[in-house]
Amino acid sequence: MRYFIVIFITSLLILNTHNAWAAKLAIVIDDFGYRQHNEEQIIGLSPFITISVLPHSPNARRIATLAHKHGNDVIIHLPMAPISKQRLEKDTLFPSMSESQVKTIVDNAIVRVPYAIGVNNHMGSLMTSNLPGMINVMKALSGYSLFFLDSKTIGKTQVKKAAAGYNIAVLTRDVFLDDTQTESSISQQFDLAVKLARKNGVAIVIGHPHQQTVNVLRAKLASLPADIKLTRLSELTIPISERPKMTLKEIVEKCKHQFEAVTNLKLIEE
Numbered sequence: 191m192r193y194f195i196v197i198f199i200t201s202l203l204i205l206n207t208h209n210a211w212a213a214k215l216a217i218v219i220d221d222f223g224y225r226q227h228n229e230e231q232i233i234g235l236s237p238f239i240t241i242s243v244l245p246h247s248p249n250a251r252r253i254a255t256l257a258h259k260h261g262n263d264v265i266i267h268l269p270m271a272p273i274s275k276q277r278l279e280k281d282t283l284f285p286s287m288s289e290s291q292v293k294t295i296v297d298n299a300i301v302r303v304p305y306a307i308g309v310n311n312h313m314g315s316l317m318t319s320n321l322p323g324m325i326n327v328m329k330a331l332s333g334y335s336l337f338f339l340d341s342k343t344i345g346k347t348q349v350k351k352a353a354a355g356y357n358i359a360v361l362t363r364d365v366f367l368d369d370t371q372t373e374s375s376i377s378q379q380f381d382l383a384v385k386l387a388r389k390n391g392v393a394i395v396i397g398h399p400h401q402q403t404v405n406v407l408r409a410k411l412a413s414l415p416a417d418i419k420l421t422r423l424s425e426l427t428i429p430i431s432e433r434p435k436m437t438l439k440e441i442v443e444k445c446k447h448q449f450e451a452v453t454n455l456k457l458i459e460e
């Protein structure tokens with residue numbers, strides 16, 4: 191028995207060193223700057239939700255400032271050209287633009303969205319699949335300490351390849367919450383993200399300020415399983431060695447929650 195306890199605690203400590211057992215769920219809500227009422231509701235839900243602001247939206251500066259004051263991470267939702275024909279934001283980035291044109295647009299976006307600590311692409315199936323175009327974006331970003339969240343609007347994205355060599359941390363979206371704007375579909379997507387977080391240790395979801403998304407998030411966050419930790423996006427870009435370690439007491443508590451979660455799961459299956 192004593193042998194078992196020693197092995198058990200040792201494995202917990204090893205797990206903790208690699209931070210492998212905290213199932214982290216990062217929620218990013220983008221397209222911010224147009225729908226003030228819904229956006230304020232989202233900010234009010236939790237300071238752990240990351241807010242992504244369109245630089246040329248009418249409320250960009252005000253909503254970014256409000257989110258920052260509430261403790262939410264703020265990122266820039268940088269408009270990039272899609273393959274399909276859609277209504278484009280002002281200053282949408284195209285592969286055909288020169289390095290200096292891209293730099294001017296990126297610099298301007300950074301000025302328009304105060305407190306931003308990162309960037310993710312708005313649309314961008316055409317732009318993010320173009321390596322020279324994305325290299326121009328990474329060059330423009332390299333003068334700032336910003337990470338890049340790939341919204342992954344296309345399978346053959348070149349974001350990681352382009353960022354290599356420019357010292358820009360890249361994160362990738364796992365789940366879109368509200369491609370289908372019904373509460374039942376959004377709820378299913380949320381559960382899928384929880385499942386992925388448990389499986390991979392982390393999941394990044396992207397949603398939009400639709401009323402249905404607000405409703406589902408409110409309900410889901412109020413009953414978030416104990417083994418899932420809502421996590422700011424910025425926490426995922428910190429190297430593992432620099433992340434805060436858990437105390438033994440926290441490890442035992444966490445283990446208790448995990449055990450309860452597993453027990454509950456079994457009960458439901460039965």
Ligand SMILES: [Zn+2]
Pocket residue numbers: 220221267311312313
């Ligand atoms: Zn968008």
